[in-house]
Amino acid sequence: xxxxxxxxxxxxxxxxxxxxxxxxxxxxxxxxxxxxxxxxxxxxxxxxxxxxxxxxxxxxxxxxxxxxxxxxxxxxxxxxxxxxxxxxxxxxxxxxxxxxxxxxxxxxxxxxxxxxxxxxxxxxxxxxxxxxxxxx
Amino acid sequence: xxxxxxxxxxxxxxxxxxxxxxxxxxxxxxxxxxxxxxxxxxxxxxxxxxxxxxxxxxxxxxxxxxxxxxxxxxxxxxxxxxxxxxxxxxxxxxxxxxxxxxxxxxxxxxxxxxxxxxxxxxxxxxxxxxxxxxxx
DNA sequence: TTGTACTGTAATAAATAACATTACAGTATG
DNA sequence: CATACTGTAATGTTATTTATTACAGTACAA
Numbered sequence: 001x002x003x004x005x006x007x008x009x010x011x012x013x014x015x016x017x018x019x020x021x022x023x024x025x026x027x028x029x030x031x032x033x034x035x036x037x038x039x040x041x042x043x044x045x046x047x048x049x050x051x052x053x054x055x056x057x058x059x060x061x062x063x064x065x066x067x068x069x070x071x072x073x074x075x076x077x078x079x080x081x082x083x084x085x086x087x088x089x090x091x092x093x094x095x096x097x098x099x100x101x102x103x104x105x106x107x108x109x110x111x112x113x114x115x116x117x118x119x120x121x122x123x124x125x126x127x128x129x130x131x132x133x134x135x136x
Numbered sequence: 137x138x139x140x141x142x143x144x145x146x147x148x149x150x151x152x153x154x155x156x157x158x159x160x161x162x163x164x165x166x167x168x169x170x171x172x173x174x175x176x177x178x179x180x181x182x183x184x185x186x187x188x189x190x191x192x193x194x195x196x197x198x199x200x201x202x203x204x205x206x207x208x209x210x211x212x213x214x215x216x217x218x219x220x221x222x223x224x225x226x227x228x229x230x231x232x233x234x235x236x237x238x239x240x241x242x243x244x245x246x247x248x249x250x251x252x253x254x255x256x257x258x259x260x261x262x263x264x265x266x267x268x269x270x271x272x
Numbered sequence: 273t274t275g276t277a278c279t280g281t282a283a284t285a286a287a288t289a290a291c292a293t294t295a296c297a298g299t300a301t302g
Numbered sequence: 303c304a305t306a307c308t309g310t311a312a313t314g315t316t317a318t319t320t321a322t323t324a325c326a327g328t329a330c331a332a
Contacts, residue, residue, distance in 0.1 A: 023307095025307065025308090026307085027307090038309095038310085041308065041309065041310085042309090044308095045308095045309070045310085055308065055309090056307085056308085057307065057308045057309080058305095058306075059304095059305060059306040059307055061306075061307045061308060062307075062308085063308090
């Protein structure tokens with residue numbers, strides 16, 4: 001899966017929760033993660049699409065959680081960020097005239113879906129509030 | 137995780153199981169997967185290291201499973217291929233002077249380890265024999 | 273004992289994906 | 303209307319994957 005995005009999104013959300021009494025700017029967030037502010041804005045643009053973050057434009061603008069941290073499960077974060085199967089996609093097209101090649105993708109897809117399912121279930125057990133609590 | 141390698145390894149192993157009465161060449165395998173034979177040999181080199189495949193050099197050489205398919209769990213395949221955390225690694229170094237930045241990697245690592253654990257457990261429930269059986 | 277059909281592996285190139293940067297239009301605030 | 307932000311497009315850079323070429327080493331078989 002698209003490397004690093006889960007980490008970054010969770011980092012952003014954790015910051016927003018820890019400093020939930022103010023709006024945070026992309027510059028500030030970028031400073032904590034140590035990446036480019038534009039990447040932060042892009043990543044947040046995605047989190048907004050998924051209803052996890054809201055933003056205010058203009059001077060004194062910035063970002064905040066769109067709902068209480070205890071209503072955000074880490075599986076929601078994963079789903080927001082996910083864009084490829086967890087175990088990777090082969091970008092080859094197996095030979096359809098081979099018994100295995102013909103069916104492998106179907107079976108792999110099913111297997112991946114199952115594997116992904118247990119991860120989602122696992123991540124669903126922890127909320128952002130739980131996670132942020134670890135940062136004393 | 138290193139994209140496509142799990143798919144490719146499993147494809148290889150499935151072929152070896154389905155046609156277990158003969159040695160398969162890298163050319164043949166590459167033809168079914170539709171990738172370069174050298175990649176197949178490289179991937180198999182890794183599977184050999186992990187005791188899943190054995191090979192015979194020279195004319196009439198090729199590859200075969202190193203043990204019965206029912207003794208190979210899909211988690212063994214995953215472990216053989218795995219080289220990075222399942223949920224990705226951020227390659228940034230979070231700001232250590234930030235409360236969140238300072239601790240985030242520790243907490244992410246723990247979370248990732250947990251998530252990976254459930255996947256491995258899940259994959260451990262299916263053997264290569266189970267998987268190959270699907271290819272009627 | 274030599275040609276042939278393989279594996280094993282290094283080196284390199286090409287393609288793709290991830291990440292960074294620049295630039296600037298749009299918006300809210302004071 | 304100057305300032306401090308977000309939003310987003312366009313482009314550049316770097317890293318990772320995948321493909322290819324090349325060839326040494328090995329076993330079989332005539």
